[in-house]
Amino acid sequence: GESVGLHLPTLSVQEGDNSIINCAYSNSASDYFIWYKQESGKGPQFIIDIRSNMDKRQGQRVTVLLNKTVKHLSLQIAATQPGDSAVYFCAENMKGGSEKLVFGKGMKLTVNP
Amino acid sequence: GAVVSQHPSWVICKSGTSVKIECRSLDFQATTMFWYRQFPKQSLMLMATSNEGSKATYEQGVEKDKFLINHASLTLSTLTVTSAHPEDSSFYICSARASREAFFGQGTRLTVV
Numbered sequence: 001g002e003s004v005g006l007h008l009p010t011l012s013v014q015e016g017d018n019s020i021i022n023c024a025y026s027n028s029a030s031d032y033f034i035w036y037k038q039e040s041g042k043g044p045q046f047i048i049d050i051r052s053n054m055d056k057r058q059g060q061r062v063t064v065l066l067n068k069t070v071k072h073l074s075l076q077i078a079a080t081q082p083g084d085s086a087v088y089f090c091a092e093n094m095k096g097g098s099e100k101l102v103f104g105k106g107m108k109l110t111v112n113p
Numbered sequence: 114g115a116v117v118s119q120h121p122s123w124v125i126c127k128s129g130t131s132v133k134i135e136c137r138s139l140d141f142q143a144t145t146m147f148w149y150r151q152f153p154k155q156s157l158m159l160m161a162t163s164n165e166g167s168k169a170t171y172e173q174g175v176e177k178d179k180f181l182i183n184h185a186s187l188t189l190s191t192l193t194v195t196s197a198h199p200e201d202s203s204f205y206i207c208s209a210r211a212s213r214e215a216f217f218g219q220g221t222r223l224t225v226v
Contacts, residue, residue: 008154032213043206043217089156101215103157
């Protein structure tokens with residue numbers, strides 16, 4: 001199940017289940033979104049991206065859904081494996097004077113064998 | 114994908130000293146690099162955007178005189194934490210952009226004692 005603490009919310013699932021990680025982004029003008037996976041003590045690793053002119057994109061075992069109406073992103077991981085345990089962040093490409101990548105709050109996924 | 118190398122991966126320094134962190138794009142040229150800071154169990158917070166050959170753009174609340182950024186070439190950006198204090202202890206991560214995609218370094222764990 002999901003729990004929210006003072007910092008990172010956590011999601012615990014059983015191996016083989018499908019996982020859904022949600023993210024709210026802040027800027028309606030953002031035109032590009034990325035999901036990253038971060039393992040302890042490492043930098044973020046690219047998972048999948050989506051442009052604002054799309055509402056769904058599929059990769060290998062992962063799907064990203066974009067709902068611009070409510071500024072919401074989700075990452076679906078099929079057949080979750082223990083190796084998927086990590087912290088997941090969404091990031092939005094904010095347009096302005098210079099484009100910058102701003103990260104959402106993140107969620108820790110724990111996959112139980 | 115493209116490789117971004119960050120050095121050192123960890124550093125311990127005494128209060129009052131300065132520390133330099135390097136970020137290199139190894140197989141591509143990056144006109145823009147980003148510096149992030151991450152506290153335990155929190156998301157990545159954008160500190161500044163570094164553009165080759167020009168001054169960095171700092172996010173609100175980030176002291177430009179304390180966090181000196183230099184982007185002297187298309188493959189190298191440096192972050193210098195000046196007069197470091199224990200509250201500067203954190204995980205610092207750089208990112209280099211190649212078109213839309215952003216590639217991340219492995220991070221630098223800074224501990225100020």
